[in-house]
Amino acid sequence: MSLSILDLFKIGVGPSSSHTVGPMVAANRFLDALLQQGQLENTRQIRIELYGSLAMTGAGHATDTAVMLGLMGEKPDQLDPDQAPALINNVRSTGELILAGQYPIPFVEDQHLHFLHGHSLAKHPNGMTLRAFDAAGLELFHDNYYSVGGGFVLNEEETEQTTSATDIQVPFPFNNAQDLLDIGDRTGLSIGEIVLENEQHLGRSDQIQPALLNIWRVMDRCINRGCEQTGVLPGGLNVNRRAHQLHQELLNRPEDQQDHLEVMDWVNLFAIAVNEENAVGGRVVTAPTNGAAGVIPAVLAYYDRFVPGSSEAGIVTFLATAAAIGMLYKKNASISAAEVGCQGEIGVACSMAAGALCAVMGGNNRQIENAAEIGMEHNLGLTCDPIAGLVQVPCIERNTMGAVKAINAARLALKGDGQHRVSLDDVIETMRQTGLDMQDKYKETATGGLAVNVVMC
Numbered sequence: 311m312s313l314s315i316l317d318l319f320k321i322g323v324g325p326s327s328s329h330t331v332g333p334m335v336a337a338n339r340f341l342d343a344l345l346q347q348g349q350l351e352n353t354r355q356i357r358i359e360l361y362g363s364l365a366m367t368g369a370g371h372a373t374d375t376a377v378m379l380g381l382m383g384e385k386p387d388q389l390d391p392d393q394a395p396a397l398i399n400n401v402r403s404t405g406e407l408i409l410a411g412q413y414p415i416p417f418v419e420d421q422h423l424h425f426l427h428g429h430s431l432a433k434h435p436n437g438m439t440l441r442a443f444d445a446a447g448l449e450l451f452h453d454n455y456y457s458v459g460g461g462f463v464l465n466e467e468e469t470e471q472t473t474s475a476t477d478i479q480v481p482f483p484f485n486n487a488q489d490l491l492d493i494g495d496r497t498g499l500s501i502g503e504i505v506l507e508n509e510q511h512l513g514r515s516d517q518i519q520p521a522l523l524n525i526w527r528v529m530d531r532c533i534n535r536g537c538e539q540t541g542v543l544p545g546g547l548n549v550n551r552r553a554h555q556l557h558q559e560l561l562n563r564p565e566d567q568q569d570h571l572e573v574m575d576w577v578n579l580f581a582i583a584v585n586e587e588n589a590v591g592g593r594v595v596t597a598p599t600n601g602a603a604g605v606i607p608a609v610l611a612y613y614d615r616f617v618p619g620s621s622e623a624g625i626v627t628f629l630a631t632a633a634a635i636g637m638l639y640k641k642n643a644s645i646s647a648a649e650v651g652c653q654g655e656i657g658v659a660c661s662m663a664a665g666a667l668c669a670v671m672g673g674n675n676r677q678i679e680n681a682a683e684i685g686m687e688h689n690l691g692l693t694c695d696p697i698a699g700l701v702q703v704p705c706i707e708r709n710t711m712g713a714v715k716a717i718n719a720a721r722l723a724l725k726g727d728g729q730h731r732v733s734l735d736d737v738i739e740t741m742r743q744t745g746l747d748m749q750d751k752y753k754e755t756a757t758g759g760l761a762v763n764v765v766m767c
Contacts, residue, residue: 314512316515323593324590334376361438362648378417378709459598459599490504549702577609581604606666630665635662653689658687667716682724689715693752
């Protein structure tokens with residue numbers, strides 16, 4: 311498996327990795343394809359067609375603005391979230407989009423961007439088609455793109471490939487958790503060390519440890535920003551931001567009112583702070599998705615602030631171990647709520663965080679695998695039913711539950727010897743099958759569950 315740790319942890323913007331980051335990446339790739347074909351400067355019109363979940367909840371997940379920003383040449387990891395509204399307002403007020411930051415073309419949303427409700431492309435629920443036309447209205451190029459979760463994007467040709475053309479040979483290839491355990495037994499390496507050894511051959515970063523510490527710094531800054539901000543989250547649900555008040559209450563709580571579970575309040579705060587930032591389109595780390603972006607930072611902040619002996623080396627081990635677990639879900643099931651429900655987002659993040667925390671608290675490989683299994687086993691069947699298609703209710707609180715559950719899963723695993731009846735591979739396959747059985751209304755379409763049973767007011 312040639313996935314990089316930095317594929318699982320991407321720096322981007324909210325509110326959704328599949329609906330915001332992915333479509334922006336797809337638009338970037340479309341520009342690249344036009345440039346390679348020598349057609350970019352000949353393009354005079356663009357048409358965007360959004361299908362499936364991208365159509366059903368795209369407005370609430372900022373898919374429309376993400377595609378426009380991507381067509382302007384903005385990239386998720388470089389975009390200034392504070393500047394994005396001005397860029398979009400300029401398109402809407404002038405009726406003009408600066409394609410790739412160079413070529414002005416007419417652009418009116420209700421003419422050039424279509425939410426095709428009730429229609430889906432065959433390869434994945436998160437499908438979109440981008441088309442370019444010349445001055446005479448003749449189509450120059452089109453391609454289908456699939457946002458398959460966590461900011462990963464495939465075009466039509468790539469969905470037909472059984473193996474990746476970019477697969478790179480690594481010293482310790484693995485396809486499942488049992489492979490990781492066998493490699494560990496044979497070499498004496500921990501799961502985190504196995505992934506870090508592979509990372510040296512992938513070419514994503516010459517200095518992977520500083521890169522991972524930077525990922526943590528972005529996560530930590532997101533927590534701090536979330537604790538500083540006040541106001542109402544956008545979108546019409548009128549959800550008040552809570553992290554700032556919670557933070558102040560924790561800082562000012564008298565010693566005689568503290569209790570043994572106060573650390574849980576801090577973990578809840580960390581997760582809420584991140585996901586409130588995600589909800590407003592702020593800078594977050596996809597971990598492994600934006601909808602679940604608060605789980606891993608909250609558990610890592612718990613390790614950093616509350617676990618004796620925490621260190622930068624431990625942070626690197628945490629992220630490397632979490633990534634190894636995330637790679638298994640990406641390969642053998644899904645990290646897309648549009649495909650398998652929220653078990654593929656909060657459930658996967660919980661599993662990743664549980665195994666990672668177990669690792670930095672002294673767990674061996676089998677205890678790590680056990681912790682990751684526990685984290686998912688008790689998220690099986692978790693649906694994705696965002697009210698009004700917004701990543702707010704139940705998504706923000708759901709991150710707190712995933713984080714706390716991950717900590718408990720790690721502690722349970724550490725109390726055992728690593729022997730257990732259900733393997734991580736078993737639970738990943740069960741999650742995949744459960745996702746296939748789940749009705750589409752529970753897969754990020756906002757047509758079932760809380761999305762239809764809670765009245766907006």
